[in-house]
Amino acid sequence: MDWWEKYFDDNYLRLYSYTEKSAPSEVEGVLRMLNISPPAKILDLCCGFGRHSLVLAQSGFDVTGLDLSERFLAHARRKAEMLDIKISLEQRDMREIQHENEFDAVINLFTAFGFFHTEEEDLKVLEGVAKALKPEGQFIIDSINRDYVIHSGQWQRWNIENGTAILEERFFDFFKSRLEIVHHLVNHKTQDRKLESSFRLYTLREMLAMFAKIGLVLTDVYGDFDGSLYSAKSPRMILVARKQD
Numbered sequence: 001m002d003w004w005e006k007y008f009d010d011n012y013l014r015l016y017s018y019t020e021k022s023a024p025s026e027v028e029g030v031l032r033m034l035n036i037s038p039p040a041k042i043l044d045l046c047c048g049f050g051r052h053s054l055v056l057a058q059s060g061f062d063v064t065g066l067d068l069s070e071r072f073l074a075h076a077r078r079k080a081e082m083l084d085i086k087i088s089l090e091q092r093d094m095r096e097i098q099h100e101n102e103f104d105a106v107i108n109l110f111t112a113f114g115f116f117h118t119e120e121e122d123l124k125v126l127e128g129v130a131k132a133l134k135p136e137g138q139f140i141i142d143s144i145n146r147d148y149v150i151h152s153g154q155w156q157r158w159n160i161e162n163g164t165a166i167l168e169e170r171f172f173d174f175f176k177s178r179l180e181i182v183h184h185l186v187n188h189k190t191q192d193r194k195l196e197s198s199f200r201l202y203t204l205r206e207m208l209a210m211f212a213k214i215g216l217v218l219t220d221v222y223g224d225f226d227g228s229l230y231s232a233k234s235p236r237m238i239l240v241a242r243k244q245d
Contacts, residue, residue, distance in 0.1 A: 064088040
């Protein structure tokens, strides 16, 4: 079983529940970068538990959220019903996008890319993105900045979320260009758990090379959702690209 098939469970929800608070400001940044307005059609690729999808739908966009985890999609569906928000949700592997010339924008946020073992599989994801976009449609992809990770020196840190002590350990594999992360969750009420994840972190040059193969042209690159310029010291690498006719 691959890591992503067991990683996204209730422990992940506990680990990253805090990110729901930052969703509105992140969506604001995304919309500013894309310069689009309702009722544009947006595909939230790897939407998780719907924190960005729901904010977008609530703002009047026609949103489709796609994710592999039925648990997360059920969470998003319940929240949408509670808030009386209309949204489409699909359970699907990101390599198997089943849309063509349909969306004004595709978004892929919070380092939801680079999961797979080969570049060919990651390229297949991007091919699906390009196919799903309308001509001149836009793609925005957000990930941890590889250079920032390497030079930050933050390889081990403790945190507490919802009564659970969390030890995060990071290791960067230079041979594979992958960030390996282990979260140790310690809680006196439940059995201690360990969550392991692995992400291929691409350089800007590598991403541009993949974009060129599938007909996407870079229009902007940012270092965070506030629109700051991208540099080696930026915490994020946020790319905005447009589909060529």
